Amino acid sequence: MKLVYTDVLVIGGGLAGLRTAIGVKKRGLEPIVLSLVPPKRSHSAAAQGGMQASLANSAMGSGDNEDVHFEDTVKGSDWGCDQQVARMFVHTAPKAVRELAGWGVPWNRVRQGEREAVVNAERVVISESPEAHGLITARDFGGTRKWRTCYTSDGTGHAMLFTLGDQSIADDIPVMERMEALSLIHDGNRCFGAIVRNLVTGELTAIVARATAISTGGYGRIYKVSTNGIICEGTGMALALETGVAELGNMEAVQFHPTAIVPAGILTTEGCRGDGGLLRDVDGHRFMPDYEPDKKELASRDVVSRRMTEHMRKGKGVKSPYGDHLWLDISVLGREHIEKNLREVKDICNYFLGIDPAEDWIPVRPTQHYSMGGIRTRHTGESTTLEGLFACGESACWDLHGFNRLGGNSVAETVVAGMIVSEFIADYCQSGKSEIDIPTALVREFHEREENRINALLQASGDERVTDLRREMEEIMIEKVGIFRTGPELDQAVEELQDLLKRSRNIGMSSRVAGANPELVAAYRLPKMLKIALCVALGARERTESRGAHYREDYPRRDDSSWLKRTLATWPDADAELPRLAYEDIDVMKMELPPGFRGYGTRNHLEHPDTTARQEEVERTQKRLEGADRFTLQETLMPFEQLLPERYRGRNERLEEPNSSA
Amino acid sequence: MQANPWNLIMTETAPRTLTIKILRHNPQDPESEPRFEAYEIEEAPGMTLFIALNAVRDRFEPSLQFDFVCRAGICGSCGMLINGRPGLACRTLTSKLGPEITLAPLPVFKLIGDLSVDTGAWAREMGERLKTWVHRQEQTDVDQLEERMDPDRAEEIYELDRCIECGCCIAACGTARMRKDFVGAAGINKLARFRLDPRDERSDDDFYELIGNDDGVFGCMTLLGCNDVCPKELPLQTQLAFMRRKMVAVK
Numbered sequence: 001m002k003l004v005y006t007d008v009l010v011i012g013g014g015l016a017g018l019r020t021a022i023g024v025k026k027r028g029l030e031p032i033v034l035s036l037v038p039p040k041r042s043h044s045a046a047a048q049g050g051m052q053a054s055l056a057n058s059a060m061g062s063g064d065n066e067d068v069h070f071e072d073t074v075k076g077s078d079w080g081c082d083q084q085v086a087r088m089f090v091h092t093a094p095k096a097v098r099e100l101a102g103w104g105v106p107w108n109r110v111r112q113g114e115r116e117a118v119v120n121a122e123r124v125v126i127s128e129s130p131e132a133h134g135l136i137t138a139r140d141f142g143g144t145r146k147w148r149t150c151y152t153s154d155g156t157g158h159a160m161l162f163t164l165g166d167q168s169i170a171d172d173i174p175v176m177e178r179m180e181a182l183s184l185i186h187d188g189n190r191c192f193g194a195i196v197r198n199l200v201t202g203e204l205t206a207i208v209a210r211a212t213a214i215s216t217g218g219y220g221r222i223y224k225v226s227t228n229g230i231i232c233e234g235t236g237m238a239l240a241l242e243t244g245v246a247e248l249g250n251m252e253a254v255q256f257h258p259t260a261i262v263p264a265g266i267l268t269t270e271g272c273r274g275d276g277g278l279l280r281d282v283d284g285h286r287f288m289p290d291y292e293p294d295k296k297e298l299a300s301r302d303v304v305s306r307r308m309t310e311h312m313r314k315g316k317g318v319k320s321p322y323g324d325h326l327w328l329d330i331s332v333l334g335r336e337h338i339e340k341n342l343r344e345v346k347d348i349c350n351y352f353l354g355i356d357p358a359e360d361w362i363p364v365r366p367t368q369h370y371s372m373g374g375i376r377t378r379h380t381g382e383s384t385t386l387e388g389l390f391a392c393g394e395s396a397c398w399d400l401h402g403f404n405r406l407g408g409n410s411v412a413e414t415v416v417a418g419m420i421v422s423e424f425i426a427d428y429c430q431s432g433k434s435e436i437d438i439p440t441a442l443v444r445e446f447h448e449r450e451e452n453r454i455n456a457l458l459q460a461s462g463d464e465r466v467t468d469l470r471r472e473m474e475e476i477m478i479e480k481v482g483i484f485r486t487g488p489e490l491d492q493a494v495e496e497l498q499d500l501l502k503r504s505r506n507i508g509m510s511s512r513v514a515g516a517n518p519e520l521v522a523a524y525r526l527p528k529m530l531k532i533a534l535c536v537a538l539g540a541r542e543r544t545e546s547r548g549a550h551y552r553e554d555y556p557r558r559d560d561s562s563w564l565k566r567t568l569a570t571w572p573d574a575d576a577e578l579p580r581l582a583y584e585d586i587d588v589m590k591m592e593l594p595p596g597f598r599g600y601g602t603r604n605h606l607e608h609p610d611t612t613a614r615q616e617e618v619e620r621t622q623k624r625l626e627g628a629d630r631f632t633l634q635e636t637l638m639p640f641e642q643l644l645p646e647r648y649r650g651r652n653e654r655l656e657e658p659n660s661s662a
Numbered sequence: 663m664q665a666n667p668w669n670l671i672m673t674e675t676a677p678r679t680l681t682i683k684i685l686r687h688n689p690q691d692p693e694s695e696p697r698f699e700a701y702e703i704e705e706a707p708g709m710t711l712f713i714a715l716n717a718v719r720d721r722f723e724p725s726l727q728f729d730f731v732c733r734a735g736i737c738g739s740c741g742m743l744i745n746g747r748p749g750l751a752c753r754t755l756t757s758k759l760g761p762e763i764t765l766a767p768l769p770v771f772k773l774i775g776d777l778s779v780d781t782g783a784w785a786r787e788m789g790e791r792l793k794t795w796v797h798r799q800e801q802t803d804v805d806q807l808e809e810r811m812d813p814d815r816a817e818e819i820y821e822l823d824r825c826i827e828c829g830c831c832i833a834a835c836g837t838a839r840m841r842k843d844f845v846g847a848a849g850i851n852k853l854a855r856f857r858l859d860p861r862d863e864r865s866d867d868d869f870y871e872l873i874g875n876d877d878g879v880f881g882c883m884t885l886l887g888c889n890d891v892c893p894k895e896l897p898l899q900t901q902l903a904f905m906r907r908k909m910v911a912v913k
Contacts, residue, residue, distance in 0.1 A: 037729070038782025040827060041737045055808075095804035102802030102809075104795065104861060106819035109811050134810030152820050158736065159823055169789040177782045178774075200774055201690065229731045263708060266734040321707065340817070344736065351735055351753040352710070360666050467720050511725040515690040516775050519724035650805035659806060 001447050002205040003440075006032045007429050009193050009209035011181045012236060013039030015157070015414035016393025017215035018164040018173075023422020024211075025171050029429050032207065033168070033175040034196055036231050040165040043217050043229035044414060047157025048269035048344055050139060050149035051415070052408035053093035056654045057135040058110050059128050060147035065654065066090045067630055068145055071593060073406060076143045076300050078548035078558060079595040080250065080372075080402025080566070080586070085379050087592070087640040089400050089409075089416050094652040096415040097136060097150050105163045106152050107136040108341075118276025118333055120296065121286070131655055139341075140274040141407040143300035143600070147274075149408040154269050154344045157411055164415075181236070182450045182524070184212065184389065185443055186243050191389035192438050194239070195450045202515040204451055206443045210434040211425045213381070213390040214240060215418070218371035222533045224474035226368040227260050227267040236395045238528035240375045241535070241571045241579070246386040248569045249376035249397035249584075251532070252539030255405055255549050256305040256483050260367035263322035264352050267369070268345045268362060270407040273297040275341060277330040279308065280361060281316040284327075292600055299600035302404040302549040305366035306601075309483050312365070320363065327361035334358070366483055370394065370410060372401040372549065373536075376568060379643050381421030385570075388434065390425055392417035399566065403548025423645035457523050458514060462506035466522045469500050469507075473533055476500075481537045486553050490541035497537055498577040501530045535569040535579050542581060543567065560595050560608035564588065588614050592638035678705045678761050682718055684726070685766035688775045698764075699723075711744065711751035711765070715777075727776035735893065738828030741768050742777050748830035748891045751777075768833040781829040788827075792845060792872050794852045796862045811860065822855035822901065824894045831898060834887030843877040847888035847898040850879060854901040857908070869905075870912040879906040 010021045013035030021031040033039065056064040069090040074081060101107055112133035114125050119140075141149040152159040168175065181194040185206065193209040216236025220228025240246035258279070259268045273279070278286050279297055291307040292299045299307075308326055311317070317324030330338060330345070335358040338346055342357075349357045375391035376384050377398045383389040392398070393414045400413055428434050480493035504527045511519045545559035546552050564586050569579040588594060588610040595611050597603045618637060625633050631651070635641070641649050653659035680703050687696035701718045712733045719726045728751070729739040735753035742751050743766040745759065756763065771779035788794070802808075831847040838844045853869055856862045873879050882902055889899040 037731055037737075037739060038785060040785065041731045041739045041782070043732065043737075045737045045826075046732045046734060098804045098806075098808045099802055102796075102798075102804075102861070104856075104859060106811075106816045106823055106859075108820075109813040109816045111813040134812060136808055137813075152816075152823070155736075155820070155824060158826070159820065162823065163795075166789055166795040169786065170793070170795040175786070177786075229737065230733060231731055264710075264733075347735060347753075351755070352708070354755070355666060363666070509724075513688075513691070513725055516688070516727055516778075517725055518719060518727065648804075653805060653807050655807070 001444055002203065003443065004032070004205055004207045006030050006207060006209050007211070008425055009034065009207050009212045010215060011194065011213065011239070012215035012217065012395065013175055014042035014044035014215065014217055014393065015161055015164060015411070016418050017213070018168050019415045019418025020213050020215060020392060020422045020425065021173050022164065022168055022171055023419060024426050024429070025173055027426035027430070029426055031173055033173060034179045034181060035175055035177050036180055036199070038177050039168070039175055040162055042161060043232050044161045045158045046229060046267065047411045048154040048267065049141065049271035049274065050151030050156045050408050051093070051097065051412035052141065052144070052148045052406065053097040053150055053412060054090065054146070054148055055094055055097065055136055055138065055150065056146070056656060057132045058137045058147055059126050060140065061138050062656070064146035064148055065630070065657070066652070067634065069093070069148060072144045073400070073409060074593045075598040076404050076406040077402025078404055078598065079560070079564065080253070080547055082379070082399045083591050083593065083638060084640045084643060085398050085400050087638065088379060088420065088644055089413065091644065091652070092416045092419060092648050093412045095648060096412065096419060100160060100163060100415065101136065103163050103167050105159050107150055108152055110135050110137040121276070121278060121332065139271055140298065141270050142273065142295070142298040142304065143406045149274065151271065153340065154271055154342050160411065160415070181239055183446060184239050184243050185446045186245065186386060187438065187442060188245055190387045192436060195446050199521065200516050202517070204447060206447050208436065208443060210429045210436055211388055211390060213392065213421065213425060214375060214395050215391065215393045216395045218394040219532050220368050220371065222473060222477050222529050222536070223368040224478040225265040227257055227265055228368070233525055233529055234371070234532040235525050235528045237374055238532050240383065240389065240391065241531055241569070242528070242574070243386055244570065244572045244574065246383045246389060247376040248535055249373055249399055249566050250403065250539070251373035251535040251569055252543055252550050252567060253372035253403045253548060254368060254536060255301055255370035255372060256366040257301055257369035258304040258308055258366050259328050259364040260369070261348065261353060262320065262325040262363045262365055265367045266348055266352060268328060268348065268364065269342070272328060272330050272342060272345060275337065276333055277328055278332060280327040280329050281311060282318045283316070287311050287316065295600045300404055301407060303601040305483055306551060308366055318363065325363045325365040328364045329361045330357050331359060331361065370405055372403060372405055373397050380424035381417065382424065382428070390421055392421040403550055419648065420645060423647070454520070454524065457507065457509060457520060458512050460507045460509045462508045464503045464506050464508060466507055466519065466526055469504055470522065470526055473497065473500055473530060477533055477536070481540055484551055484553050485540055487541065490537060493537040494534065494541055497530060497534050501527060501534065501577050504530060531571060531579070538579060538581060539567045539569060558605035560611065561606045564595065564608050590638065592634070594618060680705050680714065680756060681762045682714060683762065683764045684776065686776050687773065689773055690775065705756055709756045711754045711756065712740070714756055715751065727774065727778040729778050736826065738826030741781065741828040741830045741833065742766065743768060743833070748833040750828060750893045768829055770832050770838050771829055779829070781827065784829065784832070785827045788845065788849050792849050792853055794856065796856065796859060798861055798863050809861070815858070815860065819855060819859050822851055822858065822896065825851055825896055826894060828893060830891045830893055831888035834891040836885040836887065837881050837883050841877060841881055844881050845873055845878050847902060849873070850905050851896055851898055851901045854905050866908055866912050870909050873905070874909045874912060879909050882906070
């Protein structure tokens, strides 16, 4: 048995994983990053539009700060998020942008003087102040009250990922490429690393670590059409689930992005609409103002995606051999703007659709995009139930996004969570708690189990084909666990997925190569993906309300009185065909922003019994502290600073808030 | 707008039968010999080589190796020789090619198997050797206003920062075939990017140490295959010439 020891095993080499590894390395620990692909190929590279941080440099961001970003994020989440985590996040996001600026990300900058922009289909003139010249600028995104999304053209994820990738080389951090974790080594209480497989040679290695961090992104590929890269199969979350101990949170919260191209499902950034692009129907009519008179195309993604689907159901979609779609019109922005700020979009239109978006409208429809749910962790990133296991980024649920994530908040979350969680991992590793005293017999047991599993698969001669089962799963998810959900369909989905899980135990393989073997890889990932799909479908079936991206046509109201809680899924019995669900209440009495109307979508929620009391309490505090600065008020309502690592507690300087008060 | 050209692409009738010829070899298997194998599939509207190769794997050859991640022309995983020319397979529409399509792995790089090559190890080695990160003494104070940068300069840096390290320029490079340590257009462009960056404190003397030799700017034979094939249309010709001029000026 090949055995490697390290301080911190980071599974996943995207933005969250790399920033975590850099963080622990800076604290003097030895990390190893494990990655399915070369890290710069990670799906983080596909993030286009930008990351939110309340720098407030540009004229349209004037007056922005942590408070506004916090409120937008909580409303976006439909009150499903952990408000303390949201506070930690909005406080650290400006630091993350500035850190990345120091490392070389070429953020677009404010240019003093007047410039033209398109807002609400009209050309307006924006005047930037000389004081802001050369500072980091921002664009508009959905569900935000200020222009807050920092960007580099529409290649923000690429620029960030390459900067962090190169920084990890500068810091001499080893990356094991083309390696896949098959299972976590644990004793039911504590995680000790993972059994990993070399995807080229097939060799298995046991990596024993004081701390293990999972940052493997989302599970978009359990759906037939997704904007996600093809490696986003949720297998990282499944590693945690298959311990039987670690919990997954809110797996039914799945985001559909309004504007992926048809039929390929490739994303065109929200920056298209943020910069002034419009949605049009079969008649060329701009329909969003009919549904959302206030935010129009820039309501939150869950709302826009539902409105688009609703509009297509009324027969207003454009017919195509690949089903109905709508149009995204960015021709209104002009060629110069597109070629400078939306060049990836232009490339995608050119190569995949054969059109020029400066002239032609883009065929789009809502498509699976993001997993709000993930490995349930505390604010430190550590699993609530399995010591020594950490998670951050899309694969985690600490829980910043609740039931809907704002555009620009996920790219920001990757690096912010990496910054914060790496500090807690380092604290853990530098405390006595992290000492490892496991017998090698336990490591061997896990190693043998994986070895046997693979050998059995290589010999498997059952009747079922992996690709068929997988296709069925993808169809079920898109047909029955999509944007609009109903009880009967979800019942069917759960039943059919269970059946697929059973059938997946009767696979037949045609390729018996022990080394590089795509069929084998698909075969051992399939049950993992099915278990994740079951967590999503069962969570959705049980949640008899509508919140954020989870929309039940049979329960269209947000029901705070019964459902202001987080779904927790575990899989205690490996042979079972369903996860076990439990629920965790979200405490209204501790909220800084008690539940209310989001300002977009439909206003028809059922109140939680504590909401009025908490609302009155908040108002009393606001009145009592009238005239106090915003920091005092915030701290009185919901203290969070003590939760942050010490080095990130400082106040963020802005032009409008010089850092003398710090 | 109903005459959108997309409609025409998607509704093309009379599907063609495509013959996909793939150069296959598995270096892990001592009995494997490099050979071409051909597969026939029916073309679908809007089909890309990503879709076509998955169809081949699904129907005929479950062990066929190739690399895709984003399948959107962004991540750089799927560089290969498409009818002899380096390019990104994921964003190549089969409709732009003839009915017989020949695919081979990118040359120069270590072969993993079939169409999969190890561009990851190459990129890491390039980063280590050319020290492709911002070199500066001062630590950023993340609580303070960020350092200002000229907006045009930021855009110029991004222009060069768009390289996705797909390896197409190396596969198209005559020098790289002859000199295994040649840094290639990707490496030289990358240093041009850091040279342009006011945050990087390195001087031309420092860059000369890295590329002022025949494995660097002076090895380039100016055949400029790199410039012809770069999927991101980076200004490689200009950057090669520019860096060579700057390096010549170093005493």
